[in-house]
Amino acid sequence: MTSGKASAFPISTSDLTIEYPPHGASSAFVAVHGLTLQLAPGEVLGLLGESGSGKSTVARILSGAALTSDFGDVRPVITGGEASVLGHKLRRIGRRALNEVTFGVGMLAQDAAETLPATMTVAEIVAEPVLDRDRRYNSVALATRVATMIDAVRLPLSVLDKFPYELSSGQRQRVALARALVFGPELLIADEPTAGVDATVRHAVIDLISELQREREFSALVISHDLAVLRRVANRIAVMHQGVLVGLGTIEDVFTDPWHPYVAEMAKALTITQHHTESV
Numbered sequence: 001m002t003s004g005k006a007s008a009f010p011i012s013t014s015d016l017t018i019e020y021p022p023h024g025a026s027s028a029f030v031a032v033h034g035l036t037l038q039l040a041p042g043e044v045l046g047l048l049g050e051s052g053s054g055k056s057t058v059a060r061i062l063s064g065a066a067l068t069s070d071f072g073d074v075r076p077v078i079t080g081g082e083a084s085v086l087g088h089k090l091r092r093i094g095r096r097a098l099n100e101v102t103f104g105v106g107m108l109a110q111d112a113a114e115t116l117p118a119t120m121t122v123a124e125i126v127a128e129p130v131l132d133r134d135r136r137y138n139s140v141a142l143a144t145r146v147a148t149m150i151d152a153v154r155l156p157l158s159v160l161d162k163f164p165y166e167l168s169s170g171q172r173q174r175v176a177l178a179r180a181l182v183f184g185p186e187l188l189i190a191d192e193p194t195a196g197v198d199a200t201v202r203h204a205v206i207d208l209i210s211e212l213q214r215e216r217e218f219s220a221l222v223i224s225h226d227l228a229v230l231r232r233v234a235n236r237i238a239v240m241h242q243g244v245l246v247g248l249g250t251i252e253d254v255f256t257d258p259w260h261p262y263v264a265e266m267a268k269a270l271t272i273t274q275h276h277t278e279s280v
């Protein structure tokens, strides 16, 4: 019998295909086709692509969220290839291994800041994942852990007693990030971390993720449709288009030597923008 343990890469996928099963009037839909990529320990990989290219689907599977029984939406399923996360193969993963994956992966979902529980205080929101795993977690230790996280995301401790509606969009995103990092994960998956955040503080949010990644030495998959965001944080990028990987490497490599027409078009647009910026 195999142990289900796989590669030393925090994320490794091989020819991974992900499908949404038929539901209601919708027929089955293959959202990701044959994705092969690896994330090295300590690396930040940016996942770039337009809306609908399959980025969130990848996040839902690799974070383990879509594999848990309490995933609310229609669950995407792996129908081809393999993915391993923190050494666990995700296909036919057992409960215990899945528990290890969801513990070791901090997931900042696309709408995390906007869907913080409205009736809970910031302190309760950050503490919730810990209490969900262990109802009897020592309350003094938990309060310290929560305060440490709030401090880590550069928020004043005065926010602990506030409710989400009393915070700015940037502060809410910092709270969501504190919650995602509360277990000290080995891997962070951040899905559009600057979406829904005020334009004036978008850079501050992405720079905070970058700083925390260096301080805490986790690996990260940062998803965005915005190259400018990924430029600030990622070592390499993976470009997706209609569920297919069409570029992988450093930003420079991907755009100076595109091997897919979609990336070539993006590269052209970037050159035009660059020339325009230089000439004004």
Ligand SMILES: Nc1ncnc2c1ncn2[C@@H]1O[C@H](COP(=O)(O)OP(=O)(O)OP(=O)(O)O)[C@@H](O)[C@H]1O
Residues within 6 Å of the ligand: 020, 026, 029, 031, 049, 050, 051, 052, 053, 054, 055, 056, 057, 058, 073, 074, 075, 110, 225
């Ligand atoms: N529950 C679902 N059932 C069927 N198809 C879905 C479901 N969720 C997403 N899809 C489809 O899968 C494809 C990929 O969606 P996904 O959300 O992963 O894209 P994305 O790149 O993250 O886009 P966005 O940035 O808009 O979230 C899209 O065509 C989408 O319509």
